[in-house]
Amino acid sequence: MAASAPISKTIYLGAFVHSVSLQELEICPCGAIGVDEEGVIRFVERDVDGDTGRVYAKHEQWKGASVVRIQGKGFFFPGFIDTHTHAPQHPNTGLFGQTTLLSWLTTYTFPLEASLSSLPTAHRIYSNFVSRTLSHGTTTCAYYATIHVPATNLLASLCLARGQRALVGRVCMTTDMSPDYYRDASVASALRDSQASIDYIRAIDPHGAIVRPVVTPRFAPSCSTECLAALGALAHSTDSFIQTHISENTGEIALVRDLFPASDSYAAVYDAAHLLTPRTILAHAVHLSAAERKLVASRGAKIAHCPASNTALTSGCAPVRELLDAGLTIGLGTDVSGGFSPSILEECRQAIWASRFRAMCDGDAAKLTTGEVLYLATRGGAEVVGLEDKVGGFEVGMEWDAQMVRLGEVPVPVGLMGGDESEHEGDAADVDIAELANRGVDAPQTEPFRNGPVDVFGTESWDELVQKWVYSGDDRNTIAVWVRGRLVHQI
Amino acid sequence: MAASAPISKTIYLGAFVHSVSLQELEICPCGAIGVDEEGVIRFVERDVDGDTGRVYAKHEQWKGASVVRIQGKGFFFPGFIDTHTHAPQHPNTGLFGQTTLLSWLTTYTFPLEASLSSLPTAHRIYSNFVSRTLSHGTTTCAYYATIHVPATNLLASLCLARGQRALVGRVCMTTDMSPDYYRDASVASALRDSQASIDYIRAIDPHGAIVRPVVTPRFAPSCSTECLAALGALAHSTDSFIQTHISENTGEIALVRDLFPASDSYAAVYDAAHLLTPRTILAHAVHLSAAERKLVASRGAKIAHCPASNTALTSGCAPVRELLDAGLTIGLGTDVSGGFSPSILEECRQAIWASRFRAMCDGDAAKLTTGEVLYLATRGGAEVVGLEDKVGGFEVGMEWDAQMVRLGEVPVPVGLMGGDESEHEGDAADVDIAELANRGVDAPQTEPFRNGPVDVFGTESWDELVQKWVYSGDDRNTIAVWVRGRLVHQI
Numbered sequence: 001m002a003a004s005a006p007i008s009k010t011i012y013l014g015a016f017v018h019s020v021s022l023q024e025l026e027i028c029p030c031g032a033i034g035v036d037e038e039g040v041i042r043f044v045e046r047d048v049d050g051d052t053g054r055v056y057a058k059h060e061q062w063k064g065a066s067v068v069r070i071q072g073k074g075f076f077f078p079g080f081i082d083t084h085t086h087a088p089q090h091p092n093t094g095l096f097g098q099t100t101l102l103s104w105l106t107t108y109t110f111p112l113e114a115s116l117s118s119l120p121t122a123h124r125i126y127s128n129f130v131s132r133t134l135s136h137g138t139t140t141c142a143y144y145a146t147i148h149v150p151a152t153n154l155l156a157s158l159c160l161a162r163g164q165r166a167l168v169g170r171v172c173m174t175t176d177m178s179p180d181y182y183r184d185a186s187v188a189s190a191l192r193d194s195q196a197s198i199d200y201i202r203a204i205d206p207h208g209a210i211v212r213p214v215v216t217p218r219f220a221p222s223c224s225t226e227c228l229a230a231l232g233a234l235a236h237s238t239d240s241f242i243q244t245h246i247s248e249n250t251g252e253i254a255l256v257r258d259l260f261p262a263s264d265s266y267a268a269v270y271d272a273a274h275l276l277t278p279r280t281i282l283a284h285a286v287h288l289s290a291a292e293r294k295l296v297a298s299r300g301a302k303i304a305h306c307p308a309s310n311t312a313l314t315s316g317c318a319p320v321r322e323l324l325d326a327g328l329t330i331g332l333g334t335d336v337s338g339g340f341s342p343s344i345l346e347e348c349r350q351a352i353w354a355s356r357f358r359a360m361c362d363g364d365a366a367k368l369t370t371g372e373v374l375y376l377a378t379r380g381g382a383e384v385v386g387l388e389d390k391v392g393g394f395e396v397g398m399e400w401d402a403q404m405v406r407l408g409e410v411p412v413p414v415g416l417m418g419g420d421e422s423e424h425e426g427d428a429a430d431v432d433i434a435e436l437a438n439r440g441v442d443a444p445q446t447e448p449f450r451n452g453p454v455d456v457f458g459t460e461s462w463d464e465l466v467q468k469w470v471y472s473g474d475d476r477n478t479i480a481v482w483v484r485g486r487l488v489h490q491i
Numbered sequence: 492m493a494a495s496a497p498i499s500k501t502i503y504l505g506a507f508v509h510s511v512s513l514q515e516l517e518i519c520p521c522g523a524i525g526v527d528e529e530g531v532i533r534f535v536e537r538d539v540d541g542d543t544g545r546v547y548a549k550h551e552q553w554k555g556a557s558v559v560r561i562q563g564k565g566f567f568f569p570g571f572i573d574t575h576t577h578a579p580q581h582p583n584t585g586l587f588g589q590t591t592l593l594s595w596l597t598t599y600t601f602p603l604e605a606s607l608s609s610l611p612t613a614h615r616i617y618s619n620f621v622s623r624t625l626s627h628g629t630t631t632c633a634y635y636a637t638i639h640v641p642a643t644n645l646l647a648s649l650c651l652a653r654g655q656r657a658l659v660g661r662v663c664m665t666t667d668m669s670p671d672y673y674r675d676a677s678v679a680s681a682l683r684d685s686q687a688s689i690d691y692i693r694a695i696d697p698h699g700a701i702v703r704p705v706v707t708p709r710f711a712p713s714c715s716t717e718c719l720a721a722l723g724a725l726a727h728s729t730d731s732f733i734q735t736h737i738s739e740n741t742g743e744i745a746l747v748r749d750l751f752p753a754s755d756s757y758a759a760v761y762d763a764a765h766l767l768t769p770r771t772i773l774a775h776a777v778h779l780s781a782a783e784r785k786l787v788a789s790r791g792a793k794i795a796h797c798p799a800s801n802t803a804l805t806s807g808c809a810p811v812r813e814l815l816d817a818g819l820t821i822g823l824g825t826d827v828s829g830g831f832s833p834s835i836l837e838e839c840r841q842a843i844w845a846s847r848f849r850a851m852c853d854g855d856a857a858k859l860t861t862g863e864v865l866y867l868a869t870r871g872g873a874e875v876v877g878l879e880d881k882v883g884g885f886e887v888g889m890e891w892d893a894q895m896v897r898l899g900e901v902p903v904p905v906g907l908m909g910g911d912e913s914e915h916e917g918d919a920a921d922v923d924i925a926e927l928a929n930r931g932v933d934a935p936q937t938e939p940f941r942n943g944p945v946d947v948f949g950t951e952s953w954d955e956l957v958q959k960w961v962y963s964g965d966d967r968n969t970i971a972v973w974v975r976g977r978l979v980h981q982i
Contacts, residue, residue: 091948094962095955098858119924120903128901128946135940150924157928204925312962314847314858340840340962349831356805357848367589367805410619412611433610433641434695437648449626449966455619457582464586471585471803471831474965475940 007485010035011055011062012402013048014070017077017466018393019379022324025371027462033076034062035400039485044394068480072406073456073465078392079139079401079481080344081381084243084283084304084333086144087155088116090129092337096312101249104313104338106179113146113171114182122151123158129342130158133334134489136343137403137478140165142243142281142304142333142385144216147171147184149193153200156211160204163488165401167241167281167385169216170197172231177221187227191234198238209484212241214281219245220256220269232274241279241386243304244270247292248284249315267292276301281384283333284309285323286316293326302329302384305376307354308347309338317354320376321366331381332373344381348373348470370470404480405469408451409458452476498976501526502546502553503893504539505561508568508957509884510870513815516862518953524567525553526891530976535885559971563897564947564956569883570630570892570972571835572872575734575774575795575824577635578646579607581620583828587803592740595804595829597670604637604662605673613642614649620833621649624825625980627834628894628969631656633734633772633795633824633876635707638662638675640684644691647702651695654979656892658732658772658876660707661688663722668712678718682725689729700975703732705772710736711747711760723765732770732877734795735761738783739775740806758783767792772875774824775800776814777807784817793820793875796867798841800829808845811867812857822872823864835872839864839961861961895971896960899942900949943967 016031032048032055035041043062048054056063070076092108099107116122133141141159143166145152152170159166172190173183184190198213205211215235217223223231235242247253247266256266263269267288270276278300285303288296296303305318323330332347333339341347351373358366382392391401454472456465469477481489507522523539523546526532534553539545547554561567583599590598607613624632632650634657636643643661650657663681664674675681689704696702706726708714714722726733738744738757747757754760758779761767769791776794779787787794796809814821823838824830830838842864849857873883882892945963947956960968972980 090946091950093946094959095951096962097958098855098860123904124901125948127904132940132946154924154928157924161928200924311844311847314850314855316851317848353802353844356802357808359805360807361852364589364805369589410615413614413618433645433648433691437645437652449623453966455581455584455623457615459582460586467588468585471587475944 007037007039009037009062009065010485011052011065011067012076012400013050013052013055013067015075015462016394017075019371019375020393022372022375025374025466027466029462031076033394033400034059034065035485037485039399041394041396041398041400044396068404070404070406073409074404074406075465076394076402077137077405078378078394079403079483080137080377081331081385081387081392082133082138082141082334082344083281083302083331083381083384084142084306085133085336085339085342087126087129087336088113088122088146088151089337090125090132090342093342094340095337096340100313101252101315102255108337110179110182116146116151117148119150119154122148122154126151126155126158130162130164132342134162134164134481135475135478136345137481138164138342138344139401139403139481139483139488140381140385140387140391142167142214144169144171144243147173147182147193149196152197156201157204159211163210163483163486165387165391165483166211167214167243168201168211169214169243170194171216171218172227173218173222174227175222175224187224187230190227191230194231194234195238198240213238214241214243216242217244217275219252220266221252221259225260225273228269228273228275235277236274241281242275242277243281243283244275246270246282246285247287248310249313250287253287265289265292265295267295271295271299279386283335284315284318286310286318293323293328297327302331304333304384305330305351306333306335306339306347307350308340309335311350311354312340313338317358319358319366320351320355320368321358329380329383330376331384332377343475344377345470345473348377351376370467374470400482400485402482403478405473405477406451406479407454407456407465407469407473407477408449409456498528498530500528500553500556501976502543502556502558503567503891504541504543504546504558506566506953507885508566510862510866511884513863513866516865516957518957520953522567524885524891525550525556526976528976530890532885532887532889532891535887561895561897564900565895565897566956567885567893568628568896569869569885570894570974571628571868572822572876572878572883573624573629573632573825573835574772574793574822574872574875575633575797576624576827576830576833578617578620578827579604579613579637579642580828581616581623581833584833585831586828587831591804592743592806593746599828601670601673607637607639607642610641610645613639613645617642617646617649621653621655623833625653625655625972626966626969627836628972629655629833629835630892630894630972630974630979631872631876631878631882633658633705635660635662635734638664638673638684640687643688647692648695650702654701654974654977656878656882656974657702658705658734659692659702660705660734661685662707662709663718664709664713665718666713666715678715678721681718682721685722685725686729689731704729705732705734707733708735708766710743711757712743712750716751716764719761719764719766726768727765732772733766733768734772734774735766737761737773737776738778739801740804741778744778756780756783756786758786762786762790770877774826775806775809777801777809779814784814784819788818793822795824795875796821796842797824797826797830797838798845799831799838800826802841802845803831804829808849810849810857811842811846811859812849820871820874821867822875823868834966835868836961836964839868842867861958865961891973891976893973894969896964896968897942897970898945898947898956898960898964898968899940900947
């Protein structure tokens with residue numbers, strides 16, 4: 001498999017950008033990062049200025065290593081971590097209409113997920129979606145699959161084959177919240193099937209270097225108290241991660257209150273089943289009470305913030321600043337297809353927008369900065385999926401999960417001098433404007449923007465280049481992606 | 492110039508989609524639209540099913556016409572109307588940081604706009620930006636330029652040369668709201684320069700078929716009472732459109748109250764200067780009072796809704812539903828670089844998100860539908876710029892301002908049967924999943940997504956295809972653009 005093909009010792013030369021902390025984004029214009037045959041970062045130099053000689057002077061034994069150099073305006077950035085998405089729902093990406101969570105599930109989601117009983121259908125969808133997420137620079141992804149064991153196992157195999165780190169979860173849903181045609185037959189069968197999927201994933205990747213299983217109760221309304229408790233026990237006995245949804249939508253919260261009258265809160269339902277652990281990923285957390293935040297934090301459970309989905313389904317704006325202040329660990333999740341994009345870069349923007357909408361009501365402190373959302377997309381996400389020692393930043397001993405970002409430079413129109421503003425003071429009398437305009441004509445324009453959507457004029461600071469990428473960039477700017485030092489996508 | 496090159500009589504064959512009204516989006520899967528040598532639509536057929544024979548049976552004299560056929564999954568859609576954007580600010584697209592309107596102006600905007608005193612600088616920026624907006628399917632654009640006459644005139648020349656319909660406005664700003672280094676010297680010189688730009692634009696396009704001038708007081712704080720009144724008179728005497736900003740940000744509104752103590756409201760400031768007319772475009776209108784809405788509506792002035800900008804600068808969420816209910820005419824504006832994208836398709840999404848945030852506070856009635864935002868982006872915008880009889884929809888007698896949209900189809904992985912869900916019930920025992928996964932391997936993936944960001948699986952209804960385009964599409968899906976029947980962009 002591709003994921004086991006050998007790689008060569010490589011020096012990544014050029015600018016790199018990564019989060020040092022929530023508050024600090026490091027931008028290093030003249031970097032060099034040495035990555036060994038295991039994909040482990042062995043050195044990080046900051047003053048190399050594109051000169052391999054300077055690298056060899058410090059690291060003589062790297063003289064024979066491959067060199068990957070940034071071309072044009074660009075930088076290396078850590079691979080994105082998507083802490084919450086539903087791979088089988090990708091054919092519905094962009095389809096949500098005017099629905100909200102519960103009507104969306106029955107209108108769009110259950111019929112589509114049920115179709116993955118067909119393995120060829122699953123193969124087509126999963127193959128496409130893993131390619132898509134990789135193309136957006138997502139090097140680690142926490143996937144929900146469906147209730148089907150073969151399709152779930154196929155997703156894990158695809159991630160392993162493509163070399164994308166993944167948590168892959170067979171979804172459990174035993175109650176009549178789910179339709180007859182798409183539901184676990186019993187708690188016993190749900191457990192058996194979940195165990196089968198865990199066993200398969202452990203068999204194909206025994207050390208969990210690329211793919212790991214994750215126990216996945218869909219959400220409280222889909223599972224009985226008995227089922228939730230059994231899944232808590234399964235996660236414990238198999239030493240697995242857990243992922244589920246919490247407090248996404250007010251109607252859902254009311255439903256949980258009705259279904260679990262003995263529990264004090266939504267979070268308490270999961271806690272009673274031992275599903276709140278340091279290896280639990282809770283998606284959404286839009287409407288958690290102060291007591292629930294405290295409970296979740298005390299258990300060390302983590303949050304997947306999914307603003308695109310929360311906006312599209314009118315679920316609400318998660319109070320990320322308050323959640324951070326409560327000590328919670330947060331990553332970003334695309335939540336396809338509640339979310340309308342497989343891109344974590346888009347999710348960064350959506351997190352910014354949602355925080356601004358909160359700021360319109362709650363004041364400026366709610367605003368997240370560009371650096372903060374990039375932290376959530378990398379270091380925060382790494383912590384959510386338990387990989388904070390391996391990925392999310394560029395440090396010696398961590399692994400090379402990275403993307404090469406290239407930005408497009410705006411050409412100077414033919415026949416005109418460059419943008420030197422002092423020498424060419426405009427004066428209508430001196431210049432034949434119609435002639436100038438004609439020199440700019442190339443109508444119809446044919447593919448003028450091969451280098452993607454970002455326009456760099458050359459006057460930008462490094463900080464501004466990063467801002468332009470975050471607010472205007474897309475997959476066209478992610479020209480290569482590596483996981484553990486292995487190239488997994490390129491354009 | 493390109494805009495005057497001859498075009499041939501053409502039949503556009505295939506699906507088309509356009510707004511009939513705010514409530515109704517027509518999707519015609521089997522259309523044919525005949526466009527004559529003047530770019531005027533001469534027939535619209537709805538039951539042709541890709542068969543030119545059926546067209547000729549009804550329109551014999553079109554037998555020699557060119558035929559442009561939709562390839563693959565796609566449709567013709569009216570060109571977008573951008574009712575508010577600032578071309579000189581494009582080098583700052585994506586740069587706004589944590590600023591709000593007034594700090595953003597001084598930090599980012601004035602220094603950049605001042606640099607367009609250099610005509611080569613202006614040429615590089617404007618040439619790039621006109622190409623960008625065309626590539627996103629924008630066939631008509633209401634541009635703010637800068638205070639510089641030569642650069643403003645150059646923008647008009649470029650639009651004419653490229654064939655993009657435009658309103659082009661020299662910006663007027665006489666008060667110390669603007670910095671010393673970038674301000675009109677006096678009201679007299681502002682008037683003289685505005686007149687010069689109007690004269691130039693009228694000279695290069697006497698009938699205003701492509702480019703038209705627009706009187707452009709930046710916003711009330713930039714202009715004295717005297718200046719505003721003089722510009723109102725100038726618009727009247729030159730029979731010009733007017734564009735300005737209104738009620739974008741609460742700090743700005745407070746400033747206007749301080750600067751114009753004799754006026755009852757921000758809208759009243761403009762009204763006193765005779766700047767509220769049926770040919771006035773007011774950008775933003777986020778915080779208009781009920782009395783102001785009534786005043787604006789009574790004058791027939793129009794609104795440019797700019798949600799991307801309003802969100803990025805934390806200005807607020809314009810209450811579009813309420814503005815529509817008040818009888819106001821609304822289009823969409825990208826407001827680059829307060830807005831972070833030159834794409835009206837992105838603006839459609841932003842209008843949806845902003846309306847959902849309003850819905851979270853005000854209830855579901857605030858939610859705009861996909862059809863409604865597409866109306867604002869086309870018919871609504873056309874009415875805002877006074878072209879409702881010519882563009883925005885596909886009707887006999889209107890002109891062919893259109894884009895060809897193509898969506899990407901997801902391939903069936905090699906060696907597997909298609910997505911027939913009934914025949915291949917998954918069963919782990921029957922299928923070698925690792926083998927299936929390996930067949931899906933093409934690592935590293937190389938440019939798998941040439942056809943853009945939208946994934947079509949073949950099960951979508953036509954309505955769903957349109958939804959996928961709106962929520963996942965970008966300029967890669969706009970593969971050709973026409974204005975008045977003339978091809979102005981293609982990929």
